[in-house]
Amino acid sequence: MAFEGSLRGCRLALIEDDAVMGESLLVRLSLEGADVRWWTSGAEASRSLPAFGPEVVICDIRLPDDGGEALFDRLARHTPAPFLFMTAYSDIEQAVRLMRAGAADYVTKPFEFGDFRTRLERLLLPGAGALGPSAAMRRIEAQLLRLAARPAVPVLLTGETGVGKQVCARFLHEADPVSGPFVVVDCAALGGAGDGAEAALFGETGMIAAAAEGGTLFLDEVAELPDRLQPRFLRLIDERCFAPTGGGAPRPFKGRIVCATHADLRGLAKQGRFREDLLFRVDAAGLTVPPLRDRQEDILWLMHLILRRIATETGRPPPAITAGAELLALRHDWPGNVRELRNRVERAAALTEAPIGPADLFPDQGDTAEGFALLADTRDLAERQHIRRALARTDGNVPEAAALLGISRSTLFDKMRRLGLARDGG
Numbered sequence: 001m002a003f004e005g006s007l008r009g010c011r012l013a014l015i016e017d018d019a020v021m022g023e024s025l026l027v028r029l030s031l032e033g034a035d036v037r038w039w040t041s042g043a044e045a046s047r048s049l050p051a052f053g054p055e056v057v058i059c060d061i062r063l064p065d066d067g068g069e070a071l072f073d074r075l076a077r078h079t080p081a082p083f084l085f086m087t088a089y090s091d092i093e094q095a096v097r098l099m100r101a102g103a104a105d106y107v108t109k110p111f112e113f114g115d116f117r118t119r120l121e122r123l124l125l126p127g128a129g130a131l132g133p134s135a136a137m138r139r140i141e142a143q144l145l146r147l148a149a150r151p152a153v154p155v156l157l158t159g160e161t162g163v164g165k166q167v168c169a170r171f172l173h174e175a176d177p178v179s180g181p182f183v184v185v186d187c188a189a190l191g192g193a194g195d196g197a198e199a200a201l202f203g204e205t206g207m208i209a210a211a212a213e214g215g216t217l218f219l220d221e222v223a224e225l226p227d228r229l230q231p232r233f234l235r236l237i238d239e240r241c242f243a244p245t246g247g248g249a250p251r252p253f254k255g256r257i258v259c260a261t262h263a264d265l266r267g268l269a270k271q272g273r274f275r276e277d278l279l280f281r282v283d284a285a286g287l288t289v290p291p292l293r294d295r296q297e298d299i300l301w302l303m304h305l306i307l308r309r310i311a312t313e314t315g316r317p318p319p320a321i322t323a324g325a326e327l328l329a330l331r332h333d334w335p336g337n338v339r340e341l342r343n344r345v346e347r348a349a350a351l352t353e354a355p356i357g358p359a360d361l362f363p364d365q366g367d368t369a370e371g372f373a374l375l376a377d378t379r380d381l382a383e384r385q386h387i388r389r390a391l392a393r394t395d396g397n398v399p400e401a402a403a404l405l406g407i408s409r410s411t412l413f414d415k416m417r418r419l420g421l422a423r424d425g426g
């Protein structure tokens with residue numbers, strides 16, 4: 001998929017001592033429209049690279065005066081840009097160590113320029129925050145960051161099973177610098193546990209005590225919270241203190257309460273199956289995590305995130321994935337959401353040595369998974385991804401994005417409608 005000028009305006013730092021390789025990358029990246037600055041030694045780069053403010057640092061792993069690890073260690077402290085390392089086969093172990101230390105990606109020399117550019121484009125996806133590049137997840141991330149400063153406000157996360165409610169809760173927990181432990185309470189398991197559940201929760205050394213000093217109490221499946229426990233949680237939220245079971249003195253609760261549910265709590269409250277007063281307390285800040293099928297931009301991003309995690313675990317390069325498999329993933333409905341995606345990718349990566357193909361990812365879809373991608377689908381995929389990048393770069397400003405893409409505003413609107421990009425603005 002070749003884009004004319006797909007790197008237009010990107011600031012790229014290149015550290016490469018080999019004159020031929022450096023020159024060739026400088027030319028090719030510049031032809032793609034990038035603003036490239038080239039350094040030939042680690043020492044030079046350390047002096048002036050941070051002031052250039054690159055969006056990505058492309059770095060040879062072996063330099064005459066520096067090793068990749070030492071340079072990364074020194075430079076990463078002064079630039080927030082992701083690092084893409086270029087490595088020889090014999091240096092793969094070092095590349096994997098660098099990924100563990102926080103490098104974003106690496107390519108093995110010799111590489112095909114198209115593949116290299118795709119990796120760069122992925123790193124350049126603007127706003128691809130911790131939770132995903134879709135507008136919906138970026139919004140949620142921003143809201144969670146604001147809530148991180150307000151531990152006394154309970155948060156309710158609603159969304160289908162597997163959408164990442166617990167991932168969002170952990171993100172919120174980790175965004176707060178005063179963090180105790182993250183304590184998970186599976187409310188669905190409390191019903192049958194009798195008095196034991198009450199002690200496990202409210203005892204002197206129970207879960208609530210564990211989260212009391214700046215931790216997070218994550219109430220998963222809060223709709224299943226047994227009736228008899230609901231009044232005690234109401235008091236915990238209202239008074240920010242609890243009386244330990246067994247008669248100890250009341251203790252302050254300085255932790256954060258995050259609840260998650262896939263049920264319609266309001267509907268349940270109307271039917272008298274969940275206390276309305278408790279609903280109002282836990283829903284002080286309600287966020288809905290959309291299903292994966294409604295945030296297409298996240299699908300490939302999540303797949304590659306999972307592949308990189310697999311690489312870190314196995315100490316081997318990230319498994320490759322074919323364009324056909326990516327297309328099928330974009331078309332799939334994902335009823336099990338991100339959990340399903342993770343299971344499919346992990347299973348495929350475990351069972352195949354070759355690049356992951358459609359049938360590896362969707363063995364349950366029989367022959368259809370083997371189908372060859374239609375040219376029209378491939379073109380739509382490329383256009384959709386590139387329009388999204390343009391919209392993200394211009395903060396959703398359609399006229400500016402059209403100018404960036406070299407097409408008219410009305411053509412861009414038509415394409416956005418046809419490609420289903422008009423719904424959330426990109």
Ligand SMILES: Nc1ncnc2c1ncn2[C@@H]1O[C@H](COP(=O)(O)OP(=O)(O)OP(=O)(O)O)[C@@H](O)[C@H]1O
Nearest residue numbers: 131132160161162163164165166167262338339342
């Ligand atoms: N944004 C994300 N980034 C990385 N991994 C994610 C993300 N969202 C979800 N996952 C992965 O998907 C799986 C399901 O996520 P999680 O447990 O947070 O979902 P959930 O909505 O709490 O599910 P349930 O309702 O079934 O409890 C986990 O393995 C998690 O690691």
